[in-house]
Amino acid sequence: MLICPKCLAFGKPRVSPHKASVRRIVSCKMSRAVSSSDSGFFQKPPVLTNQFTSDPHLGRILNLYVSHSVQQKAIPEFKSLGDIVVSEKISRLIENAERELPYVVQYDEWGRRIDKLVTSEGWRGMKVIACENGLVADGYDNEKWQGQGRLVQFIKVYLFNPSSATFTCPLSMTDGAAQILSRDPAFKEIFARLVSRDVSEMWTSGQWMTERTGGSDVSRTETQATKTSSGYSITGFKFFSSATDSDMALLLAQTPPSGLSLFYAPLRTASGQGFNGVRIHRLKNKLGTRPLPTAELELRDMKGELVGKEGCGVKNISSVLNITRCWNAISSISGAQRAWNIASAYAAERTVFGTQLNLLPTHLSLLSSMNLMLRGLTHLAFHTILFLGSGDVLLRLFAAVAKAYCAKKTIEIVSECLEACGGQGYMEETSLPRLYRDSQVLSIWEGTTNVLSSDVVKTIPKLVTELFAWAEKKGVRREMEEYLSRFDGMDQVVRFTRAREISFELAELLVWALVKEDAEREDAGVFERECLLYWKSARPQVETGSQAQDRAKIDYEIVYGRNPEYRHSRL
Ligand SMILES: Cc1cc2nc3c(=O)[nH]c(=O)nc-3n(C[C@H](O)[C@H](O)[C@H](O)COP(=O)(O)OP(=O)(O)OC[C@H]3O[C@@H](n4cnc5c(N)ncnc54)[C@H](O)[C@@H]3O)c2cc1C
Structure with missing residues (x-):
């Protein structure tokens, strides 16, 4: 018995008034083409359109939570990003980032330890798109977004993330660092870099908490920080540190007897030549998030500055x-x-x-x-x-x-x-x-x-x-x-x-x-x-x-x- 697809789709009896559909199936059965590698049936590829204008949920969220005047200003930016994230250009960046995975050159030609981290063009390209579109900056731009910067920012995060080759991982940690460093005027310049819209100025941040002893329970952290005349010297081992190509990190270390404390540390020395007491032990071999360089790091006399008070690291x-x-x-x-x-x-x-x-x-x-x-x-x-x-x-x-x-x-x-x-x-x-x-x-x-x-x-x-x-x-x-x-x-x-x-x-x-x-x-x-x-x-x-x-x-x-x-x- 022939089944009419139109009737089946709308839950009606199978005796169908849709003769045309039934005839189509019959004729299809009678004239079946023989296929070859370049003839016969080829599936038409599914296509994605602008990820902002075609998303019914986003439109609803925008209308519920974002004022009309902010919408007027933000919508052109959302539309532009909505196009970028399905463009040929970003597809090439993703492909490149997934194919050319990060690696570490541990020694130079003469056997000197250099730990040079090499990332792909695709991965680096994501930073440019993120920065130009204010993925971190918008969250702090209260003047431009009339106090609704967080919503504007997260609509952009929503649009960018699936096409970002997980660059949203370092961005999220950068945002977290910006938020806590914004509270202390001593970190004013660092904060300005984290929220910069200029890619040559913008810094990203890592967040180093997990050690071999545990990520859920950081109380057994083995890394220690010792007070020096100019700040702190940090020594230990971090088991998971994503975005190792970042410019700085927020990290936890023990400061006996007060317990765990939070530190800011730049990855490179002030001269920009070489690491600030960091050795890349190895990159992780991961199931996914593969363009993201996640490493095990050894810290030896890394120079850092205390964020907040000693013993208040977890808080x-x-x-x-x-x-x-x-x-x-x-x-x-x-x-x-x-x-x-x-x-x-x-x-x-x-x-x-x-x-x-x-x-x-x-x-x-x-x-x-x-x-x-x-x-x-x-x-x-x-x-x-x-x-x-x-x-x-x-x-x-x-x-x-x-x-x-x-x-x-x-x-x-x-x-x-x-x-x-x-x-x-x-x-x-x-x-x-x-x-x-x-x-x-x-x-x-x-x-x-x-x-x-x-x-x-x-x-x-x-x-x-x-x-x-x-x-x-x-x-x-x-x-x-x-x-x-x-x-x-x-x-x-x-x-x-x-x-x-x-x-x-x-x-x-x-x-x-x-x-x-x-x-x-x-x-x-x-x-x-x-x-x-x-x-x-x-x-x-x-x-x-x-x-x-x-x-x-x-x-x-x-x-x-x-x-x-x-x-x-x-x-
Ligand atoms: C790709 C990747 C990137 C990462 N990047 C970073 C990074 O940049 N910085 C960083 O600090 N960390 C990073 N991590 C580490 C991550 O945060 C930890 O893996 C995570 O917090 C879990 O810690 P753990 O691996 O020590 O597992 P464990 O803490 O040993 O957990 C093992 C299991 O025990 C369960 N468990 C733990 N405690 C409890 C409890 N109290 N009650 C019930 N069940 C419990 C957990 O749910 C889990 O299923 C990364 C991890 C991955 C996979």
């Missing part, structure tokens, strides 16, 4: 982590969104069983539910950005929850999108394997899921009043009461045993509050209402009977309704 680095976790949350959702964009563009071009892939209800339902999931994650991540610089104590909790939840969901979404492109999804040329590999680290660095969840469990009791106030404003006080009363009923052992569930449940409650608020706005449409249904129970209710009849139509609208053009740029 000081925590404020840096709030920033890098925000970067991580936004980078997560942007990677997932890019993977989804590729999968939906592919489905629009691919034909299976005589019909377009994006008309098959099963496939459409998958794309649609991932898109609704992404809308919720986008709300959570960008809402967290609102707390940056606001002095709101909820920042720590939101940053931990958003980082942990968005990272985990991203790994899931990218994996699904890879499968959604069939065998081609597994091929490097589609970018999906790169996005997949790179997504795995998002749940590890800046705090693993367990570590963040444990932090959430520890933080909740300190922020009950603030959580209630937030929930009250969002109209979900009852739900928050239920959540907190269940939390209250658990003893410490249960709380830590169930820390992940507690943390993820909080994430889902926060998302639910945000999508509910969005769906209640006057201009809310089918997307916002469907999003509300999806997040009501974190998963859509299984529909039966007549409801299911309309499902494919709604799914199509969710997947393609506001994003119909995929014609300009090749992947």
Whole structure:
């Protein structure tokens, strides 16, 4: 029996009025061409358009949170970056950065130790794009962005990240360093370099915490700093230091007897000749983020300056982590969104069983539910950005929850999108394997899921009043009461045993509050209402009977309704 794809797609009986579609299948069966290496069928490649104008979530976020006057100024910059990130030029930079991996020349011709780190042109090119587009600078430019610089900055981070060959890693650490150094006038010149819009001036920063003894638990740090007449001398071994090509680092070291302290240290000596007491022990051999030079470093008498007070290292680095976790949350959702964009563009071009892939209800339902999931994650991540610089104590909790939840969901979404492109999804040329590999680290660095969840469990009791106030404003006080009363009923052992569930449940409650608020706005449409249904129970209710009849139509609208053009740029 012949099945009409149009009828199948929209859940109607198989006796079809769509004769034309049926005839097409018949004729297709009768005249099958013989293929050769250069004749027969070739799949039309999926194409991505401007990543700002074609993204329905970004437009919504912009309208919700950014004032009209700032939008007027920012939109041309977003559009320009939206084009850059799908341009031929950036594709070449990514390819180059992924092919020509960083390496270290340990000795010169005469056997002298030099530890010269060589990075690719593609990797270095990313710094130029980042700097010219103000990826760090915008967050601090309150004059230009009328106090909304953080939102403008993170919309740019969202656009840039999936095409950055993970250059957003050093950028996030640079932002964290800029934020903490901005508090101390002694670091005024360093701060100016970190937020510079001039690539010849701009510095990037590393963040060296993890040692062989541990990254989650830095209390066993072995690196020591000793006070000298001109500052501190730092000696020890750092096990993970990404962006080894940076100009400076913030690092933790023991200052007995006061404990762990935070230090600023330039990587090179004042003359610019040679390292400031740093030896590159070796570069890491990683699953992903391969263009990013991550190294093990030996420090011998590295000259550094104390940031804050002795013994306050963990407290000081925590404020840096709030920033890098925000970067991580936004980078997560942007990677997932890019993977989804590729999968939906592919489905629009691919034909299976005589019909377009994006008309098959099963496939459409998958794309649609991932898109609704992404809308919720986008709300959570960008809402967290609102707390940056606001002095709101909820920042720590939101940053931990958003980082942990968005990272985990991203790994899931990218994996699904890879499968959604069939065998081609597994091929490097589609970018999906790169996005997949790179997504795995998002749940590890800046705090693993367990570590963040444990932090959430520890933080909740300190922020009950603030959580209630937030929930009250969002109209979900009852739900928050239920959540907190269940939390209250658990003893410490249960709380830590169930820390992940507690943390993820909080994430889902926060998302639910945000999508509910969005769906209640006057201009809310089918997307916002469907999003509300999806997040009501974190998963859509299984529909039966007549409801299911309309499902494919709604799914199509969710997947393609506001994003119909995929014609300009090749992947
Ligand atoms: C590509 C890459 C780049 C990196 N770059 C940097 C960098 O630039 N600077 C830097 O400082 N670090 C960097 N890291 C290190 C990273 O931050 C750490 O790997 C991470 O914090 C985990 O620490 P660990 O590796 O010591 O694992 P461990 O701390 O040993 O963790 C092992 C497991 O134990 C679990 N665990 C730990 N503590 C708890 C707890 N209290 N409760 C429950 N479970 C727990 C963790 O969730 C994890 O699953 C990088 C890592 C990678 C992969």
